Amino acid sequence: xxxxxxxxxxxxxxxxxxxxxxxxxxxxxxxxxxxxxxxxxxxxxxxxxxxxxxxxxxxxxxxxxxxxxxxxxxxxxxxxxxxxxxxxxxxxxxxxxxxxxxxxxxxxxxxxxxxxxxxxxxxxxxxxxxxxxxxxxxxxxxxxxxxxxxxxxxxxxxxxxxxxxx
Amino acid sequence: xxxxxxxxxxxxxxxxxxxxxxxxxxxxxxxxxxxxxxxxxxxxxxxxxxxxxxxxxxxxxxxxxxxxxxxxxxxxxxxxxxxxxxxxxxxxxxxxxxxxxxxxxxxxxxxxxxxxxxxxxxxxxxxxxxxxxxxxxxxxxxxxxxxxxxxxxxxxxxxxxxxxxxxxxxxxxxxxxxxxxxxxxxxxxxxxxxxxxxxxxxxxxxxxxxxxxxxxxxxxxxxxxxxxxxxxxxxxxxxxxxxxxxxxxxxxxxxxxxxxxxxxxxxxxxxxxxxxxxxxxxxxxxxx
Numbered sequence: 362x363x364x365x366x367x368x369x370x371x372x373x374x375x376x377x378x379x380x381x382x383x384x385x386x387x388x389x390x391x392x393x394x395x396x397x398x399x400x401x402x403x404x405x406x407x408x409x410x411x412x413x414x415x416x417x418x419x420x421x422x423x424x425x426x427x428x429x430x431x432x433x434x435x436x437x438x439x440x441x442x443x444x445x446x447x448x449x450x451x452x453x454x455x456x457x458x459x460x461x462x463x464x465x466x467x468x469x470x471x472x473x474x475x476x477x478x479x480x481x482x483x484x485x486x487x488x489x490x491x492x493x494x495x496x497x498x499x500x501x502x503x504x505x506x507x508x509x510x511x512x513x514x515x516x517x518x519x520x521x522x523x524x525x526x527x
Numbered sequence: 528x529x530x531x532x533x534x535x536x537x538x539x540x541x542x543x544x545x546x547x548x549x550x551x552x553x554x555x556x557x558x559x560x561x562x563x564x565x566x567x568x569x570x571x572x573x574x575x576x577x578x579x580x581x582x583x584x585x586x587x588x589x590x591x592x593x594x595x596x597x598x599x600x601x602x603x604x605x606x607x608x609x610x611x612x613x614x615x616x617x618x619x620x621x622x623x624x625x626x627x628x629x630x631x632x633x634x635x636x637x638x639x640x641x642x643x644x645x646x647x648x649x650x651x652x653x654x655x656x657x658x659x660x661x662x663x664x665x666x667x668x669x670x671x672x673x674x675x676x677x678x679x680x681x682x683x684x685x686x687x688x689x690x691x692x693x694x695x696x697x698x699x700x701x702x703x704x705x706x707x708x709x710x711x712x713x714x715x716x717x718x719x720x721x722x723x724x725x726x727x728x729x730x731x732x733x734x735x736x737x738x739x740x741x742x743x744x745x746x747x748x749x750x751x752x753x754x755x756x757x758x759x760x761x762x763x764x765x766x767x768x769x770x771x772x773x774x775x776x777x778x779x780x781x782x783x784x785x786x787x788x789x790x791x792x793x794x795x796x797x798x799x800x801x802x803x804x805x806x807x808x809x810x811x812x813x814x815x
Binding site: 362430478497 | 528529530531532533534535536537538539543558561562565566568569570576578580582606626629630631632633635636716717718
């Protein structure tokens with residue numbers, strides 16, 4: 362059993378985007394704050410901070426989850442993927458390129474979270490219906506795009522991953 | 528929007544978790560997925576001295592068939608339950624309810640037991656469990672007890688769980704032979720809290736008459752409720768009967784009024800959507 366006292370700082374180790382990173386967190390430190398303030402990974406955005414808007418979504422052990430309603434200490438030892446891990450060798454992922462082509466972002470605040478959700482979703486659903494994509498997107502709030510270009514970009518990225526034409 | 532400072536405890540076993548509950552009692556909050564507790568902590572609606580994270584308690588997310596029941600461990604994630612074809616087949620009402628629970632991103636973390644222990648009156652999993660006549664298993668240093676779901680839910684966010692007890696499992700009656708199920712909910716946007724949620728289980732006999740019916744209502748009163756439908760058994764299970772039963776349930780209900788909907792609107796939803804859900808359950812009955 363692990364017991365971490367209130368008001369003290371504890372060592373937390375995460376594997377983030379393939380790299381083992383360590384920082385200090387109080388037991389109450391949100392995963393989103395730990396990523397941003399401690400690990401200096403500012404790509405994960407914080408919106409509502411109560412699990413509603415989806416901006417802070419990251420992958421924890423492969424699953425898209427809100428990083429603002431879990432604690433860094435809770436995730437100790439977990440494998441985390443953030444938006445910083447999507448581009449490889451300076452090249453945007455297929456999904457990110459599709460977002461770019463379709464103007465699936467304007468202000469970009471919600472984008473990091475949506476990209477992470479879509480990354481998990483497409484891994485589980487390589488050939489999704491548009492309705493299923495919209496259902497997945499219901500967990501995100503975007504105030505700029507009206508969602509249409511986001512749906513189009515995700516559908517196109519799915520086709521590309523299946524080797525079909527864009 | 529940050530929680531108060533708390534001691535973080537991560538037990539590995541039920542015995543350790545129960546010992547912590549004994550130690551902290553009402554000053555502890557049990558953390559499972561945290562999809563409801565997390566927001567309440569961030570908003571400081573709850574200010575626990577200790578957070579007991581049961582996510583890594585060994586074996587508490589298992590699914591086992593036990594005679595006429597299916598036992599789902601409390602920390603089974605909603606997304607994992609949806610992927611468990613055997614579970615979805617044995618508890619069809621749960622399969623129908625789960626896609627309405629939150630969103631993809633919250634079902635990936637949220638658990639069945641957490642949702643039941645939280646007892647939001649509009650939540651789908653408590654409604655499904657109460658409708659089917661399921662139960663919960665509670666463990667404390669004093670022993671293990673089983674409480675029927677219909678008695679477990681007491682009021683808004685209030686259950687029969689004592690502060691030293693841990694909810695360890697949900698017990699679901701396995702599907703009745705030839706039963707038909709249906710579930711629907713009305714909310715402002717998909718994935719939001721239900722204004723009204725309706726669950727039904729129906730069995731129709733060889734003559735087309737209604738032989739068994741459970742009609743559960745969520746979001747209507749301060750806890751999931753069951754409509755009294757005994758007077759309708761033996762009648763031909765058709766659309767007319769569905770409308771009559773839903774109208775009676777709407778008349779008998781004592782709906783709440785809040786920012787989302789008035790009591791009268793909720794009553795109308797029970798009448799209209801209730802009839803549709805019942806008709807769907809009748810249509811699904813006997814088809815397996």
